[in-house]
Amino acid sequence: SVVECWVVLAQDPVLSADLIQQFINIIHNSALYNEHPDRDRLRIAAPLPLAAVSALHEMLQVATMEQLAVNKFAELLCVLLIVLGCYVGTSPPINTPHNKKDKTAFIPNRSAYKLPGQVTMAALNSLLLLVNCDEVLTETGDNMTYFLDIMPPLTRVGRVSRMPQSVSRLVTCLNQYNTSCLEPQRITVVAFYAELVSLNANGQAVLLESIISSLLNCLNDPCPVVRRLCLKGLASIPNLAEDQKSRHYQPILSALIQGLDDHDTSNNIALEAMRGFSRILNIVDVEHIQGVQATVALRIKPFFEKENAEIREAAFLMFGDLAKCGGTDTKTAFQEQITGNLVCLLLHLEDNSRHVVKACKYALRQAGPLLGAERINAMLQDHLIDVGNLNYPDFIADLVKKMVEEMPDLVPTVIMNALVYVKSSWPVIRGNAAMFIGHVYSCVTDSELVSKVPQDMVSSRLIQLLHDEDQRVRAHVAKSLSYLIMV
Numbered sequence: 001s002v003v004e005c006w007v008v009l010a011q012d013p014v015l016s017a018d019l020i021q022q023f024i025n026i027i028h029n030s031a032l033y034n035e036h037p038d039r040d041r042l043r044i045a046a047p048l049p050l051a052a053v054s055a056l057h058e059m060l061q062v063a064t065m066e067q068l069a070v071n072k073f074a075e076l077l078c079v080l081l082i083v084l085g086c087y088v089g090t091s092p093p094i095n096t097p098h099n100k101k102d103k104t105a106f107i108p109n110r111s112a113y114k115l116p117g118q119v120t121m122a123a124l125n126s127l128l129l130l131v132n133c134d135e136v137l138t139e140t141g142d143n144m145t146y147f148l149d150i151m152p153p154l155t156r157v158g159r160v161s162r163m164p165q166s167v168s169r170l171v172t173c174l175n176q177y178n179t180s181c182l183e184p185q186r187i188t189v190v191a192f193y194a195e196l197v198s199l200n201a202n203g204q205a206v207l208l209e210s211i212i213s214s215l216l217n218c219l220n221d222p223c224p225v226v227r228r229l230c231l232k233g234l235a236s237i238p239n240l241a242e243d244q245k246s247r248h249y250q251p252i253l254s255a256l257i258q259g260l261d262d263h264d265t266s267n268n269i270a271l272e273a274m275r276g277f278s279r280i281l282n283i284v285d286v287e288h289i290q291g292v293q294a295t296v297a298l299r300i301k302p303f304f305e306k307e308n309a310e311i312r313e314a315a316f317l318m319f320g321d322l323a324k325c326g327g328t329d330t331k332t333a334f335q336e337q338i339t340g341n342l343v344c345l346l347l348h349l350e351d352n353s354r355h356v357v358k359a360c361k362y363a364l365r366q367a368g369p370l371l372g373a374e375r376i377n378a379m380l381q382d383h384l385i386d387v388g389n390l391n392y393p394d395f396i397a398d399l400v401k402k403m404v405e406e407m408p409d410l411v412p413t414v415i416m417n418a419l420v421y422v423k424s425s426w427p428v429i430r431g432n433a434a435m436f437i438g439h440v441y442s443c444v445t446d447s448e449l450v451s452k453v454p455q456d457m458v459s460s461r462l463i464q465l466l467h468d469e470d471q472r473v474r475a476h477v478a479k480s481l482s483y484l485i486m487v
Contacts, residue, residue, distance in 0.1 A: 003058050010062035017068055019059070020076070023052040027079045032086045032182070033116075043090040045116040050093065053083055053116075057123035060130050069130045074169035080124045081154075082177055085188030087116035088147040117147075144184070144225065148191050155195040167202055171211065178214055183223045190218055190226050194233025200240055208240070212248055219255055224267035231259050231269065235276025238283050245283045253277070253284060257292065260299040265308050274300065274314040278321045289325040294333035297322055297341070304344050305424070309353035316348070316356060320363035326370055338367045339410060343417040346399070347424075347432045349384075350392050358386055373406040393435070400439040412452040415440055422461050427470035434462055434473065438480025459484055 010016050030049045036042045056076075059065055069076065092115060174192060177185040193211045201208035215230045234252045237245055259273030277296070281289065296318075303315035319341065326334055345367070348360045361384040368377035379402060383395055404411060418440075421433035437458065444450050462484070465477040 006055050006058040007062055010059040011064050013064070013068065016059065016065060020056070020068060020072060023056050024072075024075055024079050026052045027083060028176075032083060033090050043086075045087060045090050045093055047093040049083065050087075050116055050119065053080070053120050053123050056080070057119065057126050060123060060126035063130075066130050066132075069127060073127070073131055074166050074173055076127055077124075078170055078173035080120060080127060081174075081188055081192065082185050084117065084120040084124060085144075085147060085184040085191075086182060087120050088184070089143050090116045092116060144187065148187075148229075151191045151195045155192065155199060167196070168204065168207055171196070171207060175214070178218070183226070186218070186221060186223060187225050187229065190215065190221075190229045190233070194229050194236070197233040198236040198239055205241070205244065208244065212237075212252075216251060216255065219258070224262075224264070224269055227259070227262075228267060228269045228272045231256060231272045231276050235272070235279050238280055249280060249284050250288070253280065253288075253292075256280070257296060257299070260296070263302060265303075265306055265311055270303060271308075271311050271314055274303070274311075274318045278314070278318050281321050281325065286325050289322070290334075293322050293326055294337055297334060297337040301337075301341065304341070304348070307425075309351075309356055312348070312351070313353065313355045313359045316345070316359035316363045319345075320359070320366040323363065323366035323370060335370060335372075338370050339413065340417065342367070342371075343414050343421070343433075343436065346396065347418075347421055347429050347436065349390060349395075350428050350432055352426065352428065361386060361390075371407070373402070375402050376406055392432075396432070396436060397439050400436065401443045404440065404443040408446065408449060411440060411444060411449045415450075415453045415458065419458065419461055422465055427468070427473050430465065430468065431470065431473040431476040434465055434480045435476040437462070438476070438483040441480075442483040442486075455484065 009019060027049045031046055032049050033043045033045050036044070060069060060076075171193075174189045178189050180186055180189075193215055196202075196211055197208070197215070201211060212234070215233050218226055218230045221227055221230070234255055237248055237252055240248070256273045256277045259269050259276075262269040262273075265271070300315045300318055303311050306312055306315075322334070323338065345360050345364050349357055349364075351357050351360065364380050365384055368380040371377060376399065379399055383390060403414065415437060418433045418436045421429050422437075424430050424433065441450065459481065462477050462481055466474055466481075468474050468477070
């Protein structure tokens with residue numbers, strides 16, 4: 001059989017070395033798949049490179065190939081990684097119709113080939129076993145998410161993690177695909193580089209400089225997955241040596257801030273940017289952070305109301321981290337951001353996600369000292385405990401009373417800010433916004449303060465909510481309106 005032929009050829013050191021190099025050349029120089037945009041971008045593996053991978057799999061199972069596999073480890077791992085990235089979710093080669101009338105027909109030849117991703121994963125596992133790496137990868141899934149999940153364990157396999165020369169050669173091999181026209185190849189390279197940064201490139205400073213430079217250069221890649229992985233890798237600089245941290249944190253911080261401008265939440269670029277920003281704050285000079293506090297706070301504000309709970313959580317945590325970096329002498333611009341977002345933070349203390357609630361508690365505790373109101377800050381520190389259960393109605397009633405007493409000039413602002421949230425897509429936020437407004441009016445004794453906000457407008461907005469489909473919202477609105485009538 002063909003398999004037996006490959007096994008026999010693998011036992012000849014001269015022939016096997018020549019064949020391995022030819023397989024590498026075939027894979028490198030061939031189109032790995034054909035994409036059909038008119039069929040939902042269906043990708044179909046090209047027969048020749050897939051056959052080369054299949055042959056590699058058979059030869060790499062022969063014990064006499066061990067020394068050759070060790071010598072060619074970087075080159076083999078590189079091509080198999082690149083192919084695997086392209087073949088995840090790719091269909092097997094198709095039968096070519098003999099009838100010209102049917103030349104547009106797509107007939108997957110599944111009887112001849114396994115799924116290309118499975119074939120490539122098998123070859124990759126054979127390579128790792130042959131070079132005595134105990135860690136063997138599990139089966140890959142049929143999409144890029146599963147493929148990316150194998151990168152962390154792959155960068156930690158014995159030969160990669162313990163042999164610096166293998167890592168250096170591997171990066172050199174991968175560099176040729178860094179600007180490939182194929183998205184999966186660029187994704188593969190950047191994903192691997194991102195993991196190497198988290199490992200400090202095994203202590204190789206020159207190599208690390210090259211990897212970070214490559215990641216920074218890929219930030220404008222048209223593929224959102226590539227950009228997200230770049231940010232993930234760059235945000236790992238807290239793991240680096242002190243001199244490298246101080247040298248790289250400024251361009252990386254700028255890259256993370258730039259990532260906040262991507263408002264397409266489906267690609268998670270902004271989510272990665274926010275998480276990365278919070279991760280590197282401990283290595284950034286406080287003065288540098290204070291210089292961008294207000295700008296960054298403005299950029300993350302739109303994420304407070306996103307449907308994705310992970311994004312809301314990351315945004316609130318990041319706001320808290322920004323506040324943590326500012327002392328009582330923080331710039332006025334950021335203080336305005338704190339007061340401007342205070343209502344939002346208070347309303348989301350009853351968010352439908354417990355992780356978001358915890359993030360809001362953290363943000364309010366950090367922002368409290370910057371409010372310049374001693375009793376309000378004390379209440380935030382005492383009541384907003386991460387593991388505690390907050391009695392929200394009583395807490396808001398008491399807090400609003402203290403706000404009116406300690407920060408009377410803020411009353412018109414918080415009323416207007418709360419009015420924005422009566423149109424929230426979440427019933428609990430709509431109801432709490434109405435309740436918040438009612439508490440403010442119930443505590444105000446100075447008519448001049450409330451006169452700065454047209455009461456007709458406030459009443460009109462609340463009356464509209466009396467027709468809300470949620471019973472709790474209607475109840476809060478009715479109670480709030482009763483306070484307005486008494487003013």
